[in-house]
Structure formats: structure tokens, C-alpha cells
Amino acid sequence: MQIPKFHRILVYYFTSTPSMVSIQNLYFSYGRRKVFDSLNLELKPGTIYGLLGRNGTGKSTLLRNIGGFLFPQQGSIDAFGYTPGKRQPSFLERVFLLPEDFQLPPIGLQRWIKHMAPFYSLFDKPQFERYIGEFNVPTDARLNEMSYGQQKKVLISFALATNAPLLLLDEPTNGLDIVSKSQFRKVIAGAIDEKRSILISTHQVRDLEQLIDRIMIIDEGRIVFDQDLERIASKLLFKFSFDPEEAARAMYRESSLKGNALILRNTDQEDSRPDLEMLYKAITLDPKTLTSIFHP
Amino acid sequence: MKPRSELFNWSRWCLLVSKHWDENRKRYLLALLAIAGLLIVWFSFILVMDKYTPMNVIYQYMTYFVGLYITGSLYASTLFAELSSKRDGVGFLALPASQLEKLLCALLFGILLFFVVYTIIFYAVDIPLVRIANRIIASSPRNYPNTTIRILAMPVYNVFTGAYGPGFEKEMHLFLFAFFSVQSAFLLGSVYFTRYSFIRMVVVLAVGLLGIMTVQARVILPLLPSGWYNGWTGWFSRDAAGNTDKLVALPESAENAVILLVQCAPPVLLWIVTWYRLKEKQV
Numbered sequence: 001m002q003i004p005k006f007h008r009i010l011v012y013y014f015t016s017t018p019s020m021v022s023i024q025n026l027y028f029s030y031g032r033r034k035v036f037d038s039l040n041l042e043l044k045p046g047t048i049y050g051l052l053g054r055n056g057t058g059k060s061t062l063l064r065n066i067g068g069f070l071f072p073q074q075g076s077i078d079a080f081g082y083t084p085g086k087r088q089p090s091f092l093e094r095v096f097l098l099p100e101d102f103q104l105p106p107i108g109l110q111r112w113i114k115h116m117a118p119f120y121s122l123f124d125k126p127q128f129e130r131y132i133g134e135f136n137v138p139t140d141a142r143l144n145e146m147s148y149g150q151q152k153k154v155l156i157s158f159a160l161a162t163n164a165p166l167l168l169l170d171e172p173t174n175g176l177d178i179v180s181k182s183q184f185r186k187v188i189a190g191a192i193d194e195k196r197s198i199l200i201s202t203h204q205v206r207d208l209e210q211l212i213d214r215i216m217i218i219d220e221g222r223i224v225f226d227q228d229l230e231r232i233a234s235k236l237l238f239k240f241s242f243d244p245e246e247a248a249r250a251m252y253r254e255s256s257l258k259g260n261a262l263i264l265r266n267t268d269q270e271d272s273r274p275d276l277e278m279l280y281k282a283i284t285l286d287p288k289t290l291t292s293i294f295h296p
Numbered sequence: 297m298k299p300r301s302e303l304f305n306w307s308r309w310c311l312l313v314s315k316h317w318d319e320n321r322k323r324y325l326l327a328l329l330a331i332a333g334l335l336i337v338w339f340s341f342i343l344v345m346d347k348y349t350p351m352n353v354i355y356q357y358m359t360y361f362v363g364l365y366i367t368g369s370l371y372a373s374t375l376f377a378e379l380s381s382k383r384d385g386v387g388f389l390a391l392p393a394s395q396l397e398k399l400l401c402a403l404l405f406g407i408l409l410f411f412v413v414y415t416i417i418f419y420a421v422d423i424p425l426v427r428i429a430n431r432i433i434a435s436s437p438r439n440y441p442n443t444t445i446r447i448l449a450m451p452v453y454n455v456f457t458g459a460y461g462p463g464f465e466k467e468m469h470l471f472l473f474a475f476f477s478v479q480s481a482f483l484l485g486s487v488y489f490t491r492y493s494f495i496r497m498v499v500v501l502a503v504g505l506l507g508i509m510t511v512q513a514r515v516i517l518p519l520l521p522s523g524w525y526n527g528w529t530g531w532f533s534r535d536a537a538g539n540t541d542k543l544v545a546l547p548e549s550a551e552n553a554v555i556l557l558v559q560c561a562p563p564v565l566l567w568i569v570t571w572y573r574l575k576e577k578q579v
Contacts, residue, residue, distance in 0.1 A: 069386055070578045087575070088302040092392035101383045105319040115315040119308070119392045 020045050020080060020166060020197045021066055027074035028058070028065060035061050037221035038075070045165065046194040047228075050212035051201040052280050057218050059201040060100065063168040066199070067097040079166065093120050096164040100171040104143035104151050112143055113158070122163035131157035135183055148175045156184065160191045167198045173207040185211050205276040215276060217283050224287045227294055232274045235293050237266040251289055252282035265293065302394060309397045316401055328417060331367055335359070335421040343429055348440060349447055351422075351429035353460040356453035360418055361471045364411075365478060371410055372482035373494040375402040376574070380490045385579030395574040403567065407479055415455065426452050468528065473559035480566035487573045529554055 021043035028036040035058040043049060053059045064070040065077060068084030068091065077084050082091040105112065109132075117123040132139060135153040143151060152175050159167055173181050188211055192198060202208055215232070217225040236251075240259040247253050250262040261275070263282050283290050300308060317324075338359060343350045378384035388398075430449040438447050451460050458466035465471055478501070485497030516526055524533045530545035545551060 064386075064579070067386075067390065069389055087389060087395065089300065089305070089308065089392040089394050089397075090302060092390055095390075097386060097390055099383070099386045102387060103384055107319060111318060115311070115318055116391075118311050 019043060019078075022078045023066070023075070024077075025075035026065065026072050026077065028061060028070065028072055030061075034221055036065075039218075039222050041216070041223055041226075043166070043197050043199060045197050046192065047197055047213045048188065048192055048211055049197070049199045050205065050208055050215045050276070051199060051218060052203075052205060052215060052276070053201075053218035054284065055203075058221070059218060060170050062218065063097060063170050063199065063201055066166075067095055067168055068092070069097070089119075093122070093162070094164050095166045095168065096159040096162050097168040098152075098155055098159050098170060098172055100174060102151070102155060104146075104154070106142060106144040108142050109137075109139055109154060116158065120162040120164070124161050124163060127163075128157055128161035131160055131187055134187055135180065149177060149180060152176065153180065153184075156187070160187065163196075165196050167196070169198065169200045171202055171204075172200060173202065173204050181207050205280060209274075209276050212276070215279070217280060219284060219287065225283050225291055225294075229274055231294070232279065233266070233272060234269065235266055236272075236274065236279070236290075237264040237270050238262070238272040238275045238278065239264065239270075251293075252278065252285070254278065254281075263290075304394060304396050304400075308393050309400060312391075312393050312397055312401045313404060316405060320405075327367075327371075328413060331363065331414065332417050332421055335363065335418065336425075339421060339425045343425065343432075348438060349450065350432065351426045351450050353451060353453045354462075356422055356426070357461045357465070360422075360453065360455055361475070363418070364414055364475055365471075367414065368410055368475060368479050369482040369497070370494060372406045372479045373486045373497060375406045375483055376486040377493075379487055379577055379579065380493065382579050385577070389577065389579060396571060399567065399571050399574055402483060406483055407476060407563075410479075411475070419452070423452055426450055464528070468555055469559070477562040477566065480563040480570070484566050484570045484573065487570055487577060 019042040021041070023039060023041040026036045026039040026041075027034075039062075041062075051059050051062065061070060065072060066079060066084060068087045071085040079091065080094055082088060082094075084091065084095070113125070113128065117125065117128075129139075132154070135150075135157060137146070137150050137153050137157070141150075143154065146154065152172070156169075156172060159169075173184060176184060185208070188198065200208060200212065212229065214228040215225065216223050239262055240256070241247060241262055242259040246264070247260045247262060250260070250264050252263040253260045255261075261278055263275075263278060266272070279290075339351065339355075342355050346352075346355075376388075378388040391398075433447055433449060439445055440447060453459075453461060455472060456469075458469055458472075481501060482494065482497050485493045485500070489496045512526070520526065520531065521533075524531055524542075529551045530543060532540045532544070533542040535541040546554065
């Protein structure tokens with residue numbers, strides 16, 4: 001059952017929904033290069049998370065830790081009561097990681113489905129066919145003869161049709177054309193329900209702006225910002241203005257043809273749509289000022 | 297519904313085997329055809345070149361084992377090749393099957409089926425060519441060079457009994473059993489090394505062999521009394537004529553147990569190490 005975004009936010013805040021994934025004091029490094037230091041994170045069902053961060057801050061590494069492909073060097077990860085690193089089959093059925101880079105075998109789509117689907121007890125073939133239809137992927141082609149974008153659409157469709165409660169999508173819109181990006185947003189928005197959580201790591205915030213319920217920004221080994229969009233909209237005002245006084249009061253500003261794009265304190269509870277790209281830039285530039293608004 | 301075991305589930309393993317076969321069967325069939333083709337070319341070359349004893353047992357023995365070791369170790373080192381890259385490794389590890397099931401699938405194809413199919417292919421080529429060689433000998437009888445000893449029909453080498461083969465193979469099936477250890481070592485190498493696993497495993501095995509030979513020559517032999525040597529399972533001394541005159545050996549039952557342990561334990565040990573390595577693998 002698809003649930004409206006606002007309802008999802010209410011569920012997040014006003015119910016004692018247990019976390020689907022709980023990460024405590026995660027420490028991870030590649031040799032001497034520290035990636036995470038005491039990273040804490042909670043993922044709750046019914047939410048689409050957007051994970052943002054600069055290149056090399058560990059977005060993919062975090063997804064791989066949650067998926068059980070990398071092991072925490074310190075700290076713990078709990079996903080539905082499982083330790084991901086043990087890679088138990090029943091855990092692997094519940095988590096689907098769509099990597100940025102992947103390779104599908106040189107066989108036909110139908111044959112691939114025939115062999116992959118039985119591993120996922122909740123796999124729904126009509127659902128898969130519906131997604132494949134929505135993405136306009138040819139069903140009679142061999143996987144290795146498809147374009148990267150088509151292969152990605154096959155994997156996205158498969159990931160959703162497994163009905164895995166946790167989807168980890170690493171740069172899912174990379175390689176998708178404009179129409180496909182819009183189809184992707186539509187498909188993902190229709191696939192979220194109260195039992196499922198989707199974590200999307202991306203650089204392309206604009207692609208997913210209308211999809212994400214909650215934004216998390218990772219920097220210097222920690223989650224430096226973790227807020228839902230409704231709360232961001234209630235605390236911050238995003239607007240264009242030619243008023244120099246307003247620009248001077250702004251917590252962040254950038255000039256554009258439409259005037260100064262500003263982030264201001266939303267003291268009068270005005271309605272505005274958060275511009276995630278601008279918010280991301282503001283937080284990476286001066287994390288203290290913005291986060292202090294949310295944690296006075 | 298009863299929950300499926302997290303360690304091993306028969307139906308899940310069958311799915312894994314079926315998936316592996318379906319994704320690789322074209323490649324495997326082509327490889328088997330290539331092996332058959334190479335055997336035909338090689339045996340035909342011997343048939344043409346050796347005018348006296350074409351297809352004799354030693355040729356068959358050497359060809360069987362050299363081919364088995366080379367193709368087997370090359371194949372084993374590709375069985376977990378997905379794990380050498382992040383791109384393929386995620387897909388392999390993410391598949392909802394236990395690491396034991398994935399290992400057993402690799403063992404089925406890499407150790408058991410490969411050995412059976414290679415042996416069938418070998419005999420499918422070897423038996424007809426031995427018959428051709430014997431027809432040639434029968435049609436124009438000949439003696440061994442510079443002797444009056446008649447060359448008789450060549451037998452087909454039996455890899456399981458080692459009959460007509462070298463003594464150590466006949467008595468202990470040395471190369472036959474060692475193959476499973478070597479094959480298992482290359483399988484472990486394909487999990488252990490991220491790149492060039494075949495070459496690296498060749499180096500590791502060569503260094504290991506060199507180490508054993510050094511220990512034998514520099515440590516064990518100097519410890520033995522003068523004129524004493526160590527054999528496969530005991531020690532012996534030779535008289536002036538070169539015949540064994542004294543022998544220190546285990547009782548036969550204990551000796552047989554040691555031989556069985558040496559034949560069977562290394563592959564099992566290597567499979568266990570591979571399983572643990574697979575569980576610890578990160579991509």
C-alpha cells in the first residue's frame with residue numbers, strides 16, 4: 001500500500017516505530033584512511049532517505065557496511081535483528097543493494113529472472129513485469145546487450161519486486177536519461193510503504209528532491225545533518241530575493257539571474273520548498289550555524 | 297512454513313547449482329570442446345612422431361595428469377573470480393545463499409564435475425587413439441630399436457588403478473590424490489587473492505615445494521645416519537649394490553592410515569579455510 005509522504009513523516013515522529021537499521025559508533029577505515037569515526041544512524045520503515053556527501057566521504061562504504069559487504073572495524077550495525085556482516089541468507093533476502101557499478105550475466109532477461117527470483121521468497125513477478133513495462137525495457141533482449149541505463153532499470157525493477165524491506169540504492173539515477181529519471185521517481189514513490197525503507201546515496205540531489213523524505217549529510221566520518229524535509233521547511237525559508245537587507249540576514253546565499261537565492265530562518269512559518277542542493281552547500285560550508293537551528 | 301536453514305538448505309543449493317550452470321554452460325561446453333581438441337591434436341602428434349610405441353602408457357599417463365593439473369588449476373582459479381572486483385563481488389555475495397552453499401556449488405563444479413568430465417573426455421579421445429595405434433602396430437609388426445623384442449599392443453592407462461603406470465602412482469595414487477589438493481589450493485587462491493590469483497598461487501605452491509625440498513635436503517637427510525634415506529612413509533638404508541637392506545616403517549595399518557590422511561586431509565582442510573575466507577571476504 002502506498003502511503004502519502006506527509007503520513008510517512010507523521011509516522012516517523014509520532015509513533016514508536018522501531019528502527020529498521022541501527023548503527024552505533026561505527027568506525028571504518030581503508031588502511032590508514034579513516035572513513036567513519038563514531039558514526040551513528042537510525043533508519044526507520046516507511047521513509048525514503050537521501051544520503052548526500054562529497055566524493056570520498058564514504059557514502060558507498062556506508063551502504064556496503066549496512067549491506068554486509070564491508071565489516072565495521074569498531075561499533076555495531078543491527079538490521080532487523082541481524083548482523084549484516086554474517087550475510088545470512090534470510091538477511092540477504094531482506095536487503096537489496098543496487099551498486100553504482102554492476103555486471104549482469106550474458107543471458108536473456110527471462111532466464112535471469114527464472115534463476116534469481118526463487119532466492120527471494122517475497123519476489124512478485126507481476127510486480128516486476130509492471131516495473132519493466134513502466135521503464136520500457138525490452139523483455140526479450142539479452143542482459144549484456146542492453147545499455148547501462150536499461151540494465152540499471154532491470155536491476156531497479158528486480159530490487160523493488162523482491163519486496164526487500166530495505167533498499168540501498170547507490171547513485172540510482174546515474175546513467176538514466178531524463179525520461180527514465182522521472183519514471184524512476186514515480187516507481188520509487190509508488191513502492192514505498194510502511195514496511196519498507198529506502199536509502200539513496202546520490203550526488204544528483206535535484207533528481208530526487210521531490211522523492212526524499214529525509215536528508216542525511218555525511219562529512220568527515222560522521223552524519224553531520226539528519227533531518228526530514230518537513231522539519232527543514234518549518235525551520236528554514238528558501239527564497240529568491242533582490243532585497244540586500246534580506247540577503248544580509250541570510251544564513252546562506254548565492255547569486256542567480258532570478259536574484260539572490262537565500263536560506264533564511266523561517267520565523268514566520270512561511271511555506272517554501274527546500275532546495276536540497278543549496279542546503280547541502282550551506283551545510284558543507286558552515287555546518288554549525290545550520291545544525292544549531294535544529295538542535296538549539 | 298518451516299524456516300530454511302541459514303547454513304545449508306538443499307533446495308537453495310540446487311537453485312544455486314542450476315543458476316551457475318545456466319550462466320556458465322556455454323563457456324564450459326566450449327572449454328570442454330577445446331580440451332578435447334587439444335588432446336586429439338597432441339595424441340595425433342605422438343602417433344605420427346613415435347614410430348615404435350605410439351600411445352604407450354607413459355604418454356597417456358603424462359598427458360592425463362599434465363592436462364588435468366593445468367586445466368583444473370586454471371578453472372579452479374576462476375571459480376570465485378567475481379570476488380576480485382567490487383563490481384562483481386557485490387552481486388556474488390548479495391545472492392541470498394549461505395557461503396557454505398556457494399562453496400559447495402564451486403566444489404561440485406570445480407572439483408567433482410571437472411574431474412569426472414575431464415576424465416570422460418580424456419578416455420573419449422584416448423581409447424580410440426590407442427586402438428588406432430594398436431592397429432598400426434598390428435598391421436606392421438616391429439621390434440624395439442636395436443633389439444629383437446617385439447612391440448606388443450599398448451594398454452589403455454587406467455587412472456584409478458595406476459596399472460602399467462609408474463610405481464608410486466600404482467601404489468599410492470600420488471598424482472591422482474594430489475590433484476584434489478592442488479585444485480583446492482587454486483580454489484582458495486581465487487578467494488584469497490584479488491588479482492592474478494592463478495599466477496600468485498603457482499608462485500605460492502612453487503615456494504612451498506621448494507621449501508619442502510630444502511627441509512628434506514638440509515634438515516631431514518643430515519639428521520639420518522650415514523647411508524640412510526627417507527621414503528614416502530619410512531626410512532631405509534641401502535647396501536653397496538643399491539638394494540634396500542634395512543627398513544624402518546610403521547605397522548602396515550598405521551602406514552595405510554597415514555597415507556589415507558595425506559591423500560584426503562589437505563583438500564578438506566583447504567575447503568574449510570576457503571569457507572572461512574569466503575565468510576570474511578569484503579568487497
